[in-house]
Amino acid sequence: MAEDPGQTSQVRLAFRIGYIGSSFFGSQYQPDQRTVEGEIVAACMRAGIIQNRNEARVALSGRTDRGVHARCQILALSTSVPDRAIRALNGQLPPDIWVTAWAFVPDSFSPRHDVTSRTYRYYFSRPPQNVPAMRDAAAEFVGKHNFQCFARIEPGKSPIRTIDGIAIILDENGCRLEVTAQSFLWHMVRCIAASLLQISEGTLTIEELRRYLSGVCTNKIKPAPPDGLILWDVHTDLDWHRIPVSGLKAGRIRKQSEELHLLGTVYSLLLTD
Known part of the structure; x- marks a missing residue:
């Protein structure tokens, strides 16, 4: 100590x-x-x-x-x-x-x-349709951009932010967005996640994404649901x-995880014939 x-x-x-x-x-x-x-x-x-x-x-x-x-x-x-x-x-x-x-x-x-930077992870609730397209689009976010179309901007806040790193990762835990920057705007990561999902579904093009990243848009990107977002690391x-x-607290968290997993299984079964 x-x-x-x-x-x-x-x-x-x-x-x-x-x-x-x-x-x-x-x-x-x-x-x-x-x-x-x-x-x-x-x-x-x-x-x-x-x-x-x-x-x-x-x-x-x-x-x-x-x-x-x-x-x-x-x-x-x-x-x-x-x-x-x-x-x-x-x-x-x-x-x-x-x-x-x-x-x-x-x-x-x-x-x-x-602090030097922050890393967020966003876990998508279902496998995206086109992961390669999402990865190509994600590269557009790296560097300094105007995130006016990807965030709720508070009075006096600049919409300019710099993305240091971004990746779409597919592993045994599902598909996730991982993004690192010194600072983020309100709803920014969730809006990035939503835009990449739209790219995967073909409802947003790379050209439109680039225009949004210049700060030009009629309608802002709506944020993805908060449930999948984790503040993963704060770098210092x-x-x-x-x-x-404590074992008691860890045990409670594991028990809740098991209960939620069971609930998801039961919900999906209710829709079967």
């Missing part, structure tokens, strides 16, 4: 967290809705880790929409009891949020701005220390 800076002054900690997004109204704190940040703040206050979210400067590395999941999201907070935070946070969190690692960080650390140079996920 890295040297503890002390228990009397405020210490800034980063945690690597994961969550199942299905039961959350997004990650960002909303006082009247169940959110990832809201559950984390409540857990920290129950454990005496923080007194309130503003003084602790609780922050996440990115905002995920309602129903979107995370394998690697970064949480940062300031606390006078870092040992307690490291030891107790996982046990206070609900079953659909977990902590996998921690690190000491400078007091100025921002999980939103002090932090010195992470692993926190094992």
